[in-house]
Amino acid sequence: MSAGSLTILVIDENRIRASIIEAGLRDAGHRHVTVVHDVAGIARRIAEIEPDVIVIDLENPNRDMLENMFQLSRAVKRPIAMFVDRSDQASIEAAVEAGVSAYVVDGLKKERIKPILDMAISRFNAFSRMARELEEARSELENRKVIDRAKGILMKSRGLSEEAAYALLRKTAMNQNRKIAEIAQSLVTAAGLLGPLEGE
Amino acid sequence: MTAAHQITAGFMPLFDSAVLVVASEMGFAAREGIELKLHRETSWANIRDRIAIGHFDVAHMLGPMPLACSLGLTPLASETIVPFSLGLGGNCVTVSNAVWQGMAAHGAAPDLDPARAGAALGALIRERTAGRREPLRFAVVHPHSGHNYELRYWLAACGVDPDRDIEIVIVPPPFMADALAAGRIDGYCVGEPWNSAAVAAGTGHIVTVKALLWRNSPEKVIGVRKAWAEENPDALAALLRALHHAARWCQAAQNRGELAALMADARFLGQPTKIQMPVLTGHLELGGGVERTVEDFFVPFDKAANFPWKSHALWFYTQMVRWGQLAHTPENLAIARDCYRPDLYRSALKPLGVALPGANAKVEGALKVATPVGSAGASLVLGPDGFFDGQTFDPDRIDAYIAGQQPA
Numbered sequence: 001m002s003a004g005s006l007t008i009l010v011i012d013e014n015r016i017r018a019s020i021i022e023a024g025l026r027d028a029g030h031r032h033v034t035v036v037h038d039v040a041g042i043a044r045r046i047a048e049i050e051p052d053v054i055v056i057d058l059e060n061p062n063r064d065m066l067e068n069m070f071q072l073s074r075a076v077k078r079p080i081a082m083f084v085d086r087s088d089q090a091s092i093e094a095a096v097e098a099g100v101s102a103y104v105v106d107g108l109k110k111e112r113i114k115p116i117l118d119m120a121i122s123r124f125n126a127f128s129r130m131a132r133e134l135e136e137a138r139s140e141l142e143n144r145k146v147i148d149r150a151k152g153i154l155m156k157s158r159g160l161s162e163e164a165a166y167a168l169l170r171k172t173a174m175n176q177n178r179k180i181a182e183i184a185q186s187l188v189t190a191a192g193l194l195g196p197l198e199g200e
Numbered sequence: 201m202t203a204a205h206q207i208t209a210g211f212m213p214l215f216d217s218a219v220l221v222v223a224s225e226m227g228f229a230a231r232e233g234i235e236l237k238l239h240r241e242t243s244w245a246n247i248r249d250r251i252a253i254g255h256f257d258v259a260h261m262l263g264p265m266p267l268a269c270s271l272g273l274t275p276l277a278s279e280t281i282v283p284f285s286l287g288l289g290g291n292c293v294t295v296s297n298a299v300w301q302g303m304a305a306h307g308a309a310p311d312l313d314p315a316r317a318g319a320a321l322g323a324l325i326r327e328r329t330a331g332r333r334e335p336l337r338f339a340v341v342h343p344h345s346g347h348n349y350e351l352r353y354w355l356a357a358c359g360v361d362p363d364r365d366i367e368i369v370i371v372p373p374p375f376m377a378d379a380l381a382a383g384r385i386d387g388y389c390v391g392e393p394w395n396s397a398a399v400a401a402g403t404g405h406i407v408t409v410k411a412l413l414w415r416n417s418p419e420k421v422i423g424v425r426k427a428w429a430e431e432n433p434d435a436l437a438a439l440l441r442a443l444h445h446a447a448r449w450c451q452a453a454q455n456r457g458e459l460a461a462l463m464a465d466a467r468f469l470g471q472p473t474k475i476q477m478p479v480l481t482g483h484l485e486l487g488g489g490v491e492r493t494v495e496d497f498f499v500p501f502d503k504a505a506n507f508p509w510k511s512h513a514l515w516f517y518t519q520m521v522r523w524g525q526l527a528h529t530p531e532n533l534a535i536a537r538d539c540y541r542p543d544l545y546r547s548a549l550k551p552l553g554v555a556l557p558g559a560n561a562k563v564e565g566a567l568k569v570a571t572p573v574g575s576a577g578a579s580l581v582l583g584p585d586g587f588f589d590g591q592t593f594d595p596d597r598i599d600a601y602i603a604g605q606q607p608a
Contacts, residue, residue: 061372063245067275068343068370092276093253101249103275 006108007032008116009051011039013060017127021055024123028115043069053113054103055120058096070103091117098124143181150184153191204233205435210247211238211260213469214373214391215479216420218459219286219500220260221468223439223446231445232438240467243372244342245275251425252278257432258439260286261423264516267539268344269423271532273525279426282513283436283544284443286420288505290479290498291347291410292395293317293354295387296380299324299336300405300487310490314408314588318358321407325365339371339379339388347389349519350413356605357589363523380404391419392479392498393471400475405487411497414565416505416585418512421540429544440548444506451501456480503570503582504557506545511561511595513540518598522605533598555580565592 008030012018018035025033034049036042039062046054046069056063091114095101098121104113147169154165169187173180207229211217220238223229229236239256241247248269250256253276266280295303299321306327308320325336340347352362362368371379371388377398379385387407398404410417422443429436449455460476463469469476478484482497499505517536520526542560549556557573557580567583587593593601 058246058249059242061242061375063243064342064372065370067245071343089253092249096249096253096255101245 005032006030006052006112006116007049008034009046009049009054010035011037011042011054011056011060011066013037014057014127017057017124020127021120021123024119025116028119030116039065042066052105052108053116055116056101056103057124058099058101063101066103094121099128100124143184146181146188147184150187153187157191203230203235205432205438206235206237207257207435207439208237208239208255209258209260210241210250210256212241212244212247212373214260214420215393215463215469215476216286216290216391216498216500217260217468218450218463219443219447219506220422221462222450222459223442225462226446226449228442228446228449229439232442234435234438234442236439236442238467244345247423248274248278249276251280251423252276254425254428256425257428257435258422258424261421262342262345262347263418263421263512264344264346264349264520265342266421266423267513267516267520267536268525270535270539271520271526273344273520280423280539281426281429281544282421282508282540283424283429283548284422284440285418285506285508285512286422287447287498287500288416288419288503289409289411289496290391290419291350291389292392292406292484293351293387293389293408294376294380294395294398294404294406295321296383296385296404297402297487299386300407302327303407308407310405310486310488310492312406312408312412312484312486312492312494314354314412315358317407318354318360321355322358322360325360329365335366336386337367337369337384339369339376339385339390341373341390342370343525344520346410346417346419346516347391349516349523350410350417351389352523353519354408354413354588357591377401377403393469393475396475396478396485397471399485399487402487406484407486409484409494409497411482411494412588414585414587416496416499416503416583417564418509418516421508436544437548440545441552444549444552444554447501447506451499504555504580507557508540508542508545509557509561510537510540510542511564511593513537514561514595514598515564515593518593518602518605521602528599528602557582561595563592563594565590 008025010018010021015037018037022033022035036045095117100120102117150169151162151165154160154168155162169180169183173183209220211220224236224238244262247259247261251259266282268274269278269280302324303320306320306323308317338351340351355362373390373394376388376390376394380388380398381401381403395406399406450459460473460480463476464471464473479498482494484494485491513536521528526532546556564585565587567585569584570581571583572579572581
């Protein structure tokens with residue numbers, strides 16, 4: 001049987017992450033992938049889709065509601081078990097660590113589910129790495145702004161060149177074993193408190 | 201200086217996580233040599249999974265949840281024990297304004313009386329059934345929750361079959377008030393502050409409270425991964441002592457303002473202080489400008505509130521059987537009996553010289569008035585603990601109780 005014969009439902013309120021997972025599943029040859037962002041009316045969707053595997057992000061607060069639905073199995077018609085195999089502790093840990101949970105129709109073979117879960121885990125990890133890098137880039141930009149302001153203050157109040165102002169910030173940071181941005185922030189804060197120093 | 205014990209705990213944004221939060225934030229854990237790391241969670245399923253795979257050592261849990269874990273009722277089963285209860289009471293049943301009007305037309309009064317409100321709701325439901333209208337939809341927070349069992353107990357005692365006459369769905373606590381306002385549900389049973397939130401928004405009426413359905417009844421607990429408890433007995437005992445002091449602090453009236461402010465923090469409940477006060481004072485706004493004060497509305501410490509009574513666990517067990525979640529077998533009964541661990545509570549708190557119950561179980565519903573009981577070291581007052589329908593639950597007569605509650 002080809003990989004594409006499994007029907008997979010991805011429930012993720014984060015559209016970007018959901019599309020990353022979907023792309024990965026399609027690349028791996030899965031043709032029956034449905035992505036749902038909103039759990040409103042999910043029972044009907046599940047009944048229509050009849051998924052073999054449901055991948056959901058752990059941060060979705062509706063997991064309790066979904067699990068209850070699975071247990072009543074009115075919507076799903078088939079018993080749903082969780083994760084690949086309850087005994088596969090390593091897979092479960094990796095999934096929870098990455099923030100993903102998978103529900104699998106009972107009786108599906110572990111060998112068939114494992115690659116799907118592994119893919120979801122790696123995509124979740126890739127997404128959080130991306131989000132982290134984005135956050136770092138944003139704070140990098142913020143840092144640069146605050147350093148520029150601190151340089152300006154030093155240039156004005158001490159009559160330094162831009163280069164000398166930066167060197168002073170760097171030297172102070174090194175002496176105090178702190179980041180330049182932190183020193184710059186302290187200087188900006190202090191200047192704000194002292195008012196006239198900044199000449200504003 | 202590093203702490204002697206590192207303990208990781210999960211909690212849900214509900215007021216009854218307060219004892220755990222206070223243990224961490226007010227220094228009670230640190231004083232016992234514990235570095236207590238709290239993790240706010242978004243679903244009970246996450247709490248259960250993270251306990252099961254070892255992310256959390258302990259967690260704020262629904263009282264029946266460790267039973268469900270140990271009995272293999274959950275997708276990710278794990279042996280979870282209960283050495284500490286986080287308090288008694290704290291829940292309400294809230295309905296939409298439309299349902300409240302319908303109940304009022306059938307004799308309901310804004311007095312929180314469960315028998316009167318239940319009779320009115322029953323009449324409303326029969327009227328709707330006769331008119332071939334959609335069944336009312338009520339929400340609880342989890343299938344294995346005190347909320348589910350007390351809502352069902354109340355309805356069944358008032359002649360409503362919770363499986364046939366209404367629909368019961370699961371909604372996360374913070375979404376309850378919104379779901380009610382949006383008309384997706386007609387009523388719900390949840391812990392505070394999520395009832396007062398609906399009243400404050402003008403979209404719901406509180407019709408009765410847990411404390412009147414079963415006075416001083418069990419609610420949340422500290423669930424502990426059994427393997428962790430066995431490997432770390434000193435850390436667990438230290439934690440139980442820290443929780444004991446934290447619970448006492450939560451009960452003290454002079455700390456209410458500080459406690460409400462702490463829980464209002466975005467890291468914990470993130471709801472305005474004003475909405476935390478009803479649970480602390482028992483003074484509730486029911487909706488429509490009516491106010492009532494409920495005795496023993498939420499009890500975080502007094503009346504042996506933290507003692508993990510085996511009779512509480514066994515009552516939950518009978519309800520699991522009653523509503524078809526579990527078969528009543530000697531094996532299952534034994535698992536349920538072993539899940540709550542008064543022995544661990546007792547051995548951890550004995551050095552403090554505080555009052556400890558002598559028994560592990562009691563006949564629930566037998567205490568009509570507050571009753572001092574003999575205990576080692578100090579005085580202890582239990583109860584009253586009556587069920588609203590006058591029934592009692594004797595943990596030594598489980599078969600008869602279960603047989604008596606079979607649906608007709």
